[in-house]
Amino acid sequence: MINFFSKYKIFFYIANFVLIFLYLFPGSLIGCFLYDDCRIQPKLLDLPIISSNHVYAFLLLSVIALLTYLKHSRIKLVIYYLFFLSVILEILHIIIPMRSFEWSDLLGNMLGVFIVFVIYEIFKKKNYKR
16 A cells, blocks of 8 residues: 555645645535535534544545655655644634634644654654564
């Protein structure tokens, strides 16, 4: 599977584009289709401190990025990019109509990237000891 993603980097680029498009869309594009109301954001889990949707979105993007660039020498740069993207996209919600900056969303974004980063570091150290 790693060879598939590293060979076809287009999947990472498409996932990036889709995530950025959904983040910058005024309102909720998914809410428009599911509820016929762009102001309603569907939630998978209702957690009090972090937004689970944001964790899942950045977790998925981070896993795709990790599988794509695992054997690449600049994997750390990709991880920094994902952290930067998670912060910038949430800050942009301040100026996007029908969107708002929320700390729980920002924490969810960063947690999604952080989980994959920690798993990467654990496996890297485990393979390094061999």
